Amino acid sequence: MAIEIENISKTFGSFKALNNLSLIIPEGKLTALLGPSGSGKTTLLRIIAGLETPDNNPDSDIRFNGQSVAERHARERGVGFVFQHYALFRHMSVFDNIAFGLKVKPWRSRPSRSEIKDKVSELLKLIQLEGIGNRMPSQLSGGQRQRVALARALAVEPKFLLLDEPFGALDTKVRQDLRNWLRKLHDELHITSLFVTHDQEEALEVSDKVVIMNKGRIEQEGSPEEVFHNPATEFVMNFIGHVNLFHGRLEKGKAVFGKIVIDAADVPADKLGKDARLFIRPFEMEISSLNAEGSIKAKVERIQAAGVSVKVELKSEDGKVFTAELTHERFRELQLVKDMEVFVSPRNTRIFVEDYQV
Amino acid sequence: MSIFTKNRTALPGFGLSLGFTIFYLSLIVLIPLSALFLKAASIGSSEFWAAATGDRAIASYKLTFGASAVAALINAVFGLLTAWTLTRYKFPGRRFFDAIVDLPFAIPTAVSGIALTAVYSHNGIIGAYLEKFGIKAAFTPLGVTIALTFIGLPFVVRTVQPALQELDKDLEEAAASLGANRFQIFFRVITLSIMPSLLTGFALAFARAVGEYGSVVFISGNMPMKTEISSLLIIVKLEQYDYAGASVIATVMLIFSFLILLLINIIQALTQRNTGKG
Amino acid sequence: MQKPSEKASTYTENAFAAIKLTIIVTLVATPLNMIFGIAAAWAVTKFEFPGKNLLITLIDIPFAVSPVISGLIFVLVFGLQGWFGEWLYAHNIKIIFTEYGIILATIFVTFPFIARELIPLMQEQGSEEEYAALMLGANIWQIFFKVTLPNIKWGLLYGLILCNARAMGEFGAVSVVSGHIRGETNTVPLHVEILYNEYNFAAAFAVASILAVLGIITLIIKNLLELKIRKQTH
Numbered sequence: 124m125a126i127e128i129e130n131i132s133k134t135f136g137s138f139k140a141l142n143n144l145s146l147i148i149p150e151g152k153l154t155a156l157l158g159p160s161g162s163g164k165t166t167l168l169r170i171i172a173g174l175e176t177p178d179n180n181p182d183s184d185i186r187f188n189g190q191s192v193a194e195r196h197a198r199e200r201g202v203g204f205v206f207q208h209y210a211l212f213r214h215m216s217v218f219d220n221i222a223f224g225l226k227v228k229p230w231r232s233r234p235s236r237s238e239i240k241d242k243v244s245e246l247l248k249l250i251q252l253e254g255i256g257n258r259m260p261s262q263l264s265g266g267q268r269q270r271v272a273l274a275r276a277l278a279v280e281p282k283f284l285l286l287d288e289p290f291g292a293l294d295t296k297v298r299q300d301l302r303n304w305l306r307k308l309h310d311e312l313h314i315t316s317l318f319v320t321h322d323q324e325e326a327l328e329v330s331d332k333v334v335i336m337n338k339g340r341i342e343q344e345g346s347p348e349e350v351f352h353n354p355a356t357e358f359v360m361n362f363i364g365h366v367n368l369f370h371g372r373l374e375k376g377k378a379v380f381g382k383i384v385i386d387a388a389d390v391p392a393d394k395l396g397k398d399a400r401l402f403i404r405p406f407e408m409e410i411s412s413l414n415a416e417g418s419i420k421a422k423v424e425r426i427q428a429a430g431v432s433v434k435v436e437l438k439s440e441d442g443k444v445f446t447a448e449l450t451h452e453r454f455r456e457l458q459l460v461k462d463m464e465v466f467v468s469p470r471n472t473r474i475f476v477e478d479y480q481v
Numbered sequence: 482m483s484i485f486t487k488n489r490t491a492l493p494g495f496g497l498s499l500g501f502t503i504f505y506l507s508l509i510v511l512i513p514l515s516a517l518f519l520k521a522a523s524i525g526s527s528e529f530w531a532a533a534t535g536d537r538a539i540a541s542y543k544l545t546f547g548a549s550a551v552a553a554l555i556n557a558v559f560g561l562l563t564a565w566t567l568t569r570y571k572f573p574g575r576r577f578f579d580a581i582v583d584l585p586f587a588i589p590t591a592v593s594g595i596a597l598t599a600v601y602s603h604n605g606i607i608g609a610y611l612e613k614f615g616i617k618a619a620f621t622p623l624g625v626t627i628a629l630t631f632i633g634l635p636f637v638v639r640t641v642q643p644a645l646q647e648l649d650k651d652l653e654e655a656a657a658s659l660g661a662n663r664f665q666i667f668f669r670v671i672t673l674s675i676m677p678s679l680l681t682g683f684a685l686a687f688a689r690a691v692g693e694y695g696s697v698v699f700i701s702g703n704m705p706m707k708t709e710i711s712s713l714l715i716i717v718k719l720e721q722y723d724y725a726g727a728s729v730i731a732t733v734m735l736i737f738s739f740l741i742l743l744l745i746n747i748i749q750a751l752t753q754r755n756t757g758k759g
Numbered sequence: 760m761q762k763p764s765e766k767a768s769t770y771t772e773n774a775f776a777a778i779k780l781t782i783i784v785t786l787v788a789t790p791l792n793m794i795f796g797i798a799a800a801w802a803v804t805k806f807e808f809p810g811k812n813l814l815i816t817l818i819d820i821p822f823a824v825s826p827v828i829s830g831l832i833f834v835l836v837f838g839l840q841g842w843f844g845e846w847l848y849a850h851n852i853k854i855i856f857t858e859y860g861i862i863l864a865t866i867f868v869t870f871p872f873i874a875r876e877l878i879p880l881m882q883e884q885g886s887e888e889e890y891a892a893l894m895l896g897a898n899i900w901q902i903f904f905k906v907t908l909p910n911i912k913w914g915l916l917y918g919l920i921l922c923n924a925r926a927m928g929e930f931g932a933v934s935v936v937s938g939h940i941r942g943e944t945n946t947v948p949l950h951v952e953i954l955y956n957e958y959n960f961a962a963a964f965a966v967a968s969i970l971a972v973l974g975i976i977t978l979i980i981k982n983l984l985e986l987k988i989r990k991q992t993h
């Protein structure tokens with residue numbers, strides 16, 4: 124049950140929320156749509172659900188398992204949707220909320236009372252909230268509400284599950300518990316799921332596939348490892364994890380960023396002299412007390428040692444401030460203190476030039 | 482992304498609900514109202530002017546608008562005091578008095594009309610008392626003003642009340658701590674910050690009074706040129722089968738009502754801008 | 760000359776006829792305005808369309824039109840000299856000076872009450888629950904009756920009470936279109952006027968006190984509902 128999206132655009136007034144976007148959501152996987160607010164991810168989700176209509180374009184299509192649903196109304200798409208603010212029916216008990224989708228079925232396909240009861244009990248067990256069927260939504264915590272919302276969506280056995288910022292309204296601690304729980308639940312059910320988030324940590328931790336969106340386009344799609352270690356674009360590099368940015372230019376056979384010089388043997392002639400940007404992840408910065416080939420001199424500005432790793436803020440000779448991350452072990456070895464002079468060399472670099480990658 | 486989620490069309494019933502809304506609105510409101518304007522427009526401008534400014538019409542405007550303005554002014558003052566008392570003080574029976582304010586809304590106007598007449602006529606409870614001082618209330622412009630004050634009070638109280646509730650208590654306390662006495666607090670701080678809603682309440686009470694009929698006709702005595710309000714003049718013209726004349730006076734009153742509503746909207750738009758709400 | 764007992768019974772009959780007409784008028788006007796109020800609130804709060812703000816403003820018009828003018832406009836449309844006057848006369852249909860005219864005028868003056876109560880309420884509640892119901896396969900009636908209606912029921916009842924009170928008590932507009940035909944086109948407030956103008960003060964105050972009591976009951980229900988609504992939203 125894969126979802127195929129082809130050439131979808133969506134314009135609101137003069138704002139292009141989605142720009143000719145194509146995407147495949149793989150079957151049985153948990154896919155994350157990641158991007159900053161305004162990137163179009165929620166719009167895309169709502170278009171898949173049928174809550175929003177894409178711009179009219181003969182080439183565009185949405186297919187569920189090879190079958191076009193572009194003309195199909197939201198309620199006939201068989202999609203389960205979980206809203207950011209739960210959208211539980213406030214005047215119904217938890218039981219009635221979960222049973223709603225079954226009770227509104229046409230009488231021919233409607234399950235009997237006892238079947239509905241069994242199904243709801245089963246779902247309450249699944250979301251680990253047995254025995255609260257009689258409570259009202261207002262008596263539940265945020266995390267419980269979101270689980271009830273999920274059970275309600277699952278009750279009608281949808282082909283797909285779409286979740287719009289499912290943990291967005293929750294506290295950090297509850298968020299973490301709930302996303303681990305969602306991952307486990309998915310491993311049990313294997314329902315093709317797509318969830319929207321602006322939290323990169325959440326996307327990388329929970330999903331099988333990450334789709335990174337920016338300005339109505341897809342920047343990169345791939346496994347969490349792929350997008351983290353091999354960011355395809357500058358945007359992805361910036362968006363996923365922390366990063367140090369250096370400005371410089373391309374020269375013959377090399378890229379120069381102040382004191383940092385990177386070999387770039389095959390720079391085409393027409394790119395020479397172009398502005399280039401160098402990205403280095405803080406944990407890929409090697410700090411040493413010895414001056415080695417290709418390393419730059421820097422002064423320790425600030426040390427932040429409370430955490431799983433030690434973050435060191437450094438200032439290079441030419442005044443550029445950047446951060447490096449190292450293990451506590453290495454930190455003790457180096458005996459770093461404020462204002463100490465050290466030598467820094469990047470272990471891994473990525474250079475982006477307009478329309479070209481080194 | 483809330484700004485992008487507004488433009489949704491997936492919920493059913495758009496055509497049905499909007500279609501019925503427009504159909505019903507046209508049938509009940511728009512078509513009959515346009516009949517009035519077309520009738521008034523059909524008689525030519527000079528005749529329109531003559532009908533709109535006849536002696537009897539002018540006398541009725543003077544009474545209607547004059548008494549309405551006085552009544553709305555009285556209500557602005559006492560409505561503000563009432564609202565102030567109801568929001569700022571806790572006393573036994575507060576909820577009861579709060580509910581009583583709506584009585585002029587809830588009691589049918591004809592009932593208010595005969596009750597007021599009974600009370601203010603020369604042998605009524607208050608009327609007899611006023612008589613001792615040589616004041617005649619019923620069947621005089623004073624009676625009209627009393628009736629219009631009665632029906633207008635809730636408008637001021639109900640518009641000012643929420644504003645008073647929202648009014649920052651800090652503001653009051655700050656003024657008190659700066660050494661202002663209670664009188665100054667009341668008139669400087671409070672009055673200034675609730676002025677927009679007070680103006681709105683005044684305008685609403687005024688607009689209602691201008692169109693009021695039921696509670697006035699009994700107490701006014703309906704003497705042409707003296708105690709005849711414009712609404713009654715419309716009925717008189719209708720009874721004489723002078724549909725055009727009735728339409729002209731109605732049009733003048735309606736235009737005036739719309740102008741007041743426009744004013745209210747402008748006041749509200751301005752305040753929303755000033756307070757950054759909206 | 761009528762005998763006193765006959766006179767008294769005519770009074771009673773006329774009073775009962777007036778009460779009956781008032782009830783009929785209210786029973787027609789209030790449900791029609793309720794259906795309108797719900798439709799208008801649904802259209803305005805669930806969808807975006809050009810001219811929406813204009814529509815909301817137009818709905819409020821009857822509040823700005825004075826009662827006498829509210830009656831007058833129907834005379835201008837359906838009266839003998841009105842737009843459809845001749846046609847109606849030729850087909851022997853009477854609207855003005857009949858209960859139909861009274862019903863129309865009453866619908867006009869109570870037109871905005873329910874819509875006005877529901878629009879801000881539904882705006883505030885948003886549409887997420889309706890979307891959730893839609894995604895679970897509910898059709899428009901299931902969405903409305905199972906999800907929307909339970910959420911707006913107190914506000915709707917509040918609007919109904921206000922609409923009802925005004926429909927029962929309307930005087931000016933009804934006075935213009937009624938023709939004051941005793942026992943036929945007299946509502947209770949008009950009956951009060953007739954009795955009063957005949958110097959039959961005792962009867963006038965007796966009938967008026969019925970209306971006053973209804974008004975006070977309305978006030979009590981309204982205040983109870985306000986408490987209920989406040990509790991629900993906080």
